[in-house]
Amino acid sequence: MIYLILLLVFGLIMIIMAFTAIHHKNLQVAVIASGIISLLASVVYVFLAAPDVAITEASIGSALTVVIFFYVLNKIRRSNDQE
Amino acid sequence: MINTLLSVSLLFIALSFILIIIRFLIGTTVADRIIALDVLTVSSIGMLVILARMFDRVIYLDVAVVYGILSFIGVIVMAKYMEKSL
């Protein structure tokens, strides 16, 4: 019963974060929202008894993707400053 | 008895998730949202360790260790981007 309640809460939060990532004006907020989606997806994979998929999701979706997105945003900001 | 106390602990962590998401949605600056991500990470590490006890499998602790190391790098990169010194 408690697992069902927790899974419903996580699914609701993931849907809200997906709408935020699509519709928000600020790009940093959208990237952080996609990181939160990946975090909660990792916890849901642990609930569904798949710890190897959870490790892969945590390392790629929540760390590597966010770092690469911020690197690219930094490049764009620097090229805009030079012009 | 022990399982009841751990279930109540899981409910408290779910309530704190909801409060942190409300702060993320109404937060006025970007710094508020990065703090919300940091606190959410630490809470999810606690939740993963409690789940490892309730399912009685030791390999779930490895997910918590990997998550702790990698989210620290993410928060440092976001703060360096805000400070314009990445």
Place this chain on the structure above:
Amino acid sequence: MDYLALIGSVLTLIGTIFMFLAALGLLRMPDVYNRIQAGTKASTLGSVLTLLGIGLIQPDWLLKIGLLIIFILLSNPVSSHVLGRAAHHKKVPMSPKTVLDHLTEDQTSTKN
């Protein structure tokens, strides 16, 4: 042996209550710097208490849990410090009740 598990589960409950209080402080505080203060310190204490409780329930896992506790105690204050410094560098506005700002005083005194 059973008493040890009971003490561990009560410690876990206290730790999660501290995490809930951290989230409440994150929602109620008026300012970015107060939110850093409330969120990071209370969540560090809560997570360390939770991990210690689980380690008392299952004493076989105590090595890995000790590694996790050491890592949280090292990394969480560092990230909060970096966030506070970045927010101050970006000039995020403080709440009107603020009475003291040592970092701005130090920067202006070293420039002159």
